Amino acid sequence: MLAMNDYANISKYNNDTSRILVFPVVGLLLLLVIGAANHHLLTDRSGSVIYTYVASFAKGEIGTGYGSPTPGAVPFSQLEPGDIVLGGWPNTAYGLFSHAGLYLGEHKVLEGYVDYGLSIQDLSTYEHYSRICLLRVNAPAEIKARAVEYALGEEKKMFYPLAFKSGDRLWNCTKIIWRAYAAQGIDLDEIGDLWIAPESLAKSRSVSVFYEKGI
Amino acid sequence: MRACTLHISSIIAIGLAMYFPGLDIVLALVYVYLVWKEGEYCRRRCSRTGMAVVAILWQLPGYLLASSILLSVESISQFAYYFIFILELWDTPLLPLLSLLPAWTLLDRPLYYYLLFLQVPLLSLCYYTPALIKRKPKSRSAGSI
Numbered sequence: 001m002l003a004m005n006d007y008a009n010i011s012k013y014n015n016d017t018s019r020i021l022v023f024p025v026v027g028l029l030l031l032l033v034i035g036a037a038n039h040h041l042l043t044d045r046s047g048s049v050i051y052t053y054v055a056s057f058a059k060g061e062i063g064t065g066y067g068s069p070t071p072g073a074v075p076f077s078q079l080e081p082g083d084i085v086l087g088g089w090p091n092t093a094y095g096l097f098s099h100a101g102l103y104l105g106e107h108k109v110l111e112g113y114v115d116y117g118l119s120i121q122d123l124s125t126y127e128h129y130s131r132i133c134l135l136r137v138n139a140p141a142e143i144k145a146r147a148v149e150y151a152l153g154e155e156k157k158m159f160y161p162l163a164f165k166s167g168d169r170l171w172n173c174t175k176i177i178w179r180a181y182a183a184q185g186i187d188l189d190e191i192g193d194l195w196i197a198p199e200s201l202a203k204s205r206s207v208s209v210f211y212e213k214g215i
Numbered sequence: 216m217r218a219c220t221l222h223i224s225s226i227i228a229i230g231l232a233m234y235f236p237g238l239d240i241v242l243a244l245v246y247v248y249l250v251w252k253e254g255e256y257c258r259r260r261c262s263r264t265g266m267a268v269v270a271i272l273w274q275l276p277g278y279l280l281a282s283s284i285l286l287s288v289e290s291i292s293q294f295a296y297y298f299i300f301i302l303e304l305w306d307t308p309l310l311p312l313l314s315l316l317p318a319w320t321l322l323d324r325p326l327y328y329y330l331l332f333l334q335v336p337l338l339s340l341c342y343y344t345p346a347l348i349k350r351k352p353k354s355r356s357a358g359s360i
Contacts, residue, residue, distance in 0.1 A: 016256050019221075019249055019252055019253070019256075020217055020220055020221060022245065022249060023221065023224035023225040023227070023228040023229075023242075023246070023249075024220075024224045024228075026228045026232075026242065027224055027227040027228035027231060030228060030231035030232060030234070030235075031227075031231060034231060034234050114299045114300060114303055114328070114331075115299060115324060115328050116323070116324060116325065116328075117318070117324075117325035117327065117328070155318070156318035156319075156320055156325045157314075157318055157325075158310070158313065158314045158325070158327050159303075160233075160303065160310060161300055161303070161304075162230060162233075162304075163233070164233050164234045166233075166234055166235070166236055167233060167236035168236075169236065169311070169314035169315070170233060170310070170314055194234070
């Protein structure tokens, strides 16, 4: 016969074991649910961030890339508030560009960094990239002004590189631009991706490229 | 090993839960509770010294990353540039809670940036705290069936 203490010990042992399984099980369930809802993003034709990242990973490219600055004056003076600035290195893991900023005017952009969160920076940070692309959203000036205002309202919020498009607590440099325009009724993501990468903005039919270098 | 398994699996689960805003906050709270329970589990098996060692070891990657960044070792390798990103990923389980904090800044950096570094020792402390709580004396009146 089992003593009460033995039953208590068996129950404690089961609790101790099941506790460790909580997150693996939840993680697997979430992976299945998210995967099932977004299975169309796993093909190369979709041009999704996850497919691009996996393909880059196979080539040994894992991050934002790096390289040497290339000479050439960039016509930053042509930028208008609401324009999008993209910068990149040749070996970026998630597409042609590694970084994006929303032009605010007066040589300032709203960007996202881990150590500064969503923050206002000087445009000169883009001068060192070997790839640069300047985009103009095809929208009236007042819509772009509202997008800028929206983005500024999220200043200093948390940067998280893997921030999904959903939610408004975690951001990355591209998500804030996408969301600022989505809030104005302009969706800059053509494929309904889970994440949005700088290159997705360049592919949007709602923007025009008015300058590019190194591409 | 158990604490490491808990942490790494929670990085994946809570990272995925961010797809459903709100669920990530719930899971972050569950994570804190489970870390505490793991501390209690360890207390039943280890001495205080042993528990302190485990409390440090299961967050060792976090300590290494945080100290590398604070000591500015990024100049030794190009890869070191990614340490701050990796630290943030390592801190994923509690990020949903940090994201609820107001967007205050200190020396031009957001509050959460400093908490990324502070989170590592706080998690060690959360794990170790059950060791500081007085153990209940064992009951002698257990009956048998």
